[in-house]
Amino acid sequence: MITPDVDPHLQIHYRSSKVKAYLKQHRALRVETTINDPRDFGVGRRLTSQNWQALCAIGVATNARFLA
Secondary structure: OOOOOOOOEEEEEEOOEEEEEEEEOOOEEEEEEEOOOHHHHOOOOOOOHHHHHHHHHHHHHHHHHHHO
């Protein structure tokens, strides 16, 4: 239920990461995924091309699953 002048938001936490969804400017749904410790998902901490691609894939899959 959406009430005037109330900004709904939803946060889902998994270990040290989270997914946040909210209405931006009361019109568009925005979903943000924050991964603070890549080791929670079996990805190394060093910034390499392989780790970056793995984190991007995890973020895209998380957002798609959330929206589904």
